[in-house]
Each structure stands twice: as C-alpha cells, then as structure tokens.
Amino acid sequence: MQDHLNEFLGTPYGIAIIFVILWCAICYFLSFLSGWHSLTRRFKKQSEPYGETKSLRFTLLGVRMRFGVKYDNFIRITAAEDALYLFMLFFFRLGHPPLRIPWNEIQFGRTKYFWMSFVVLTLGNEEFIPMRISEGMARKLGILERLPNDARAR
Numbered sequence: 001m002q003d004h005l006n007e008f009l010g011t012p013y014g015i016a017i018i019f020v021i022l023w024c025a026i027c028y029f030l031s032f033l034s035g036w037h038s039l040t041r042r043f044k045k046q047s048e049p050y051g052e053t054k055s056l057r058f059t060l061l062g063v064r065m066r067f068g069v070k071y072d073n074f075i076r077i078t079a080a081e082d083a084l085y086l087f088m089l090f091f092f093r094l095g096h097p098p099l100r101i102p103w104n105e106i107q108f109g110r111t112k113y114f115w116m117s118f119v120v121l122t123l124g125n126e127e128f129i130p131m132r133i134s135e136g137m138a139r140k141l142g143i144l145e146r147l148p149n150d151a152r153a154r
Contacts, residue, residue, distance in 0.1 A: 024094055031095030034069035035129030042124065043105070045098035051081025054141050062118070062134045077133070079141040084121070108146065110135075119143060 031037040055078040063071045074092045078085040084106060088096040107122040111132065119138040123129045138144050 027092060028095040030069055033067050034065035034071070035123075035127065036065065036096050036099070038127045039099055039101065039124055039129055040097055042126070043099045043101045045085065045100040047100065049078050049080035049082065049085050049100075053078050053080040055079075056137060056140055062116075062132070062137070064132045066129055077137075077141060079143055084123075103146065108143075 028037075031040075055076060063075055063077070065071065071088070074089045076087040076089075078087070083100045083102045086099040086101070088098075101123050105123065105125050107125075109120040109122065111118050111120050117135040118132045119135055121131045121133065121143070123131055133141075133143075135144070
C-alpha cells in the first residue's frame with residue numbers, strides 16, 4: 001500500500017493534489033494570522049455597497065494586517081457611505097470571505113515607517129485588527145476625510 005501511495009504522489013496528479021492541499025492550508029493559515037478570520041464572525045458581507053463608492057483593486061501601494069501579513073496585490077478595498085468593504089482575489093478567497101465593516105466599527109490613526117506615511121485602520125470594536133494602508137491609498141479611497149481632525153493635521 002505504501003508503495004502505491006508513493007508512486008501516486010510522484011505523478012502529476014499526486015503533485016497537483018499536494019499543491020491544492022498546501023494552497024488551501026496556507027490561505028486558511030494567513031486568514032487566522034492576519035485577523036481576517038476573526039472579522040468574519042461579525043462582518044461577513046451581507047449587502048452590496050451603496051451611496052458614493054471609491055474602489056482600489058489589487059494595488060502595490062501597501063496593505064498590511066496583523067503580524068505584517070501583506071495583501072497588496074490580492075485585495076480590493078471599497079469605501080462606501082455605509083461601510084468599508086474588503087474583497088480578496090478569487091484564488092485567495094479561501095478563508096477570506098468578503099467583509100463589510102461599518103465605519104462606526106473602525107478606529108483611525110496614523111503612523112510613519114521610515115519616510116512613508118500610513119493610515120492605520122483598527123477594524124472591529126471587539127476584534128481590534130490593524131490594517132495599515134498607504135496615505136495615497138487612503139486619499140484615493142476618501143478615507144482621509146473620515147479621520148478625526150487631530151489625526152488629519154499630521
């Protein structure tokens with residue numbers, strides 16, 4: 001039996017199965033590590049964005065969540081009147097369902113990393129999951145206008 005399993009795992013089908021299992025495990029692991037899984041419990045998307053919306057797709061501008069997990073090229077962020085919407089690219093969606101986080105569940109802050117300025121969105125009043133985005137990205141999404149006056153002045 002062991003010989004048959006070893007033979008199968010050496011075939012293209014076996015390699016493909018191993019790849020898919022590893023891909024799924026990594027996607028779920030990153031979901032837990034970044035805090036996306038924690039946010040899913042309360043903020044799984046139930047409705048479409050309404051009102052004026054601004055979206056950015058798969059950007060190199062910099063999106064980091066808890067423990068430095070990077071989502072730069074794999075995330076679409078939509079800022080609508082009612083909430084912030086987060087969507088993952090299809091191939092990375094496993095463990096990352098779309099989220100709808102109301103603005104009253106987001107705390108705003110600013111930080112600098114070397115010479116660059118970032119906006120830190122702390123997602124969820126219970127979860128406190130940090131999401132750092134570049135200042136340019138926050139400007140394009142209209143998030144800078146939502147910052148409190150003392151944080152906006154920096």
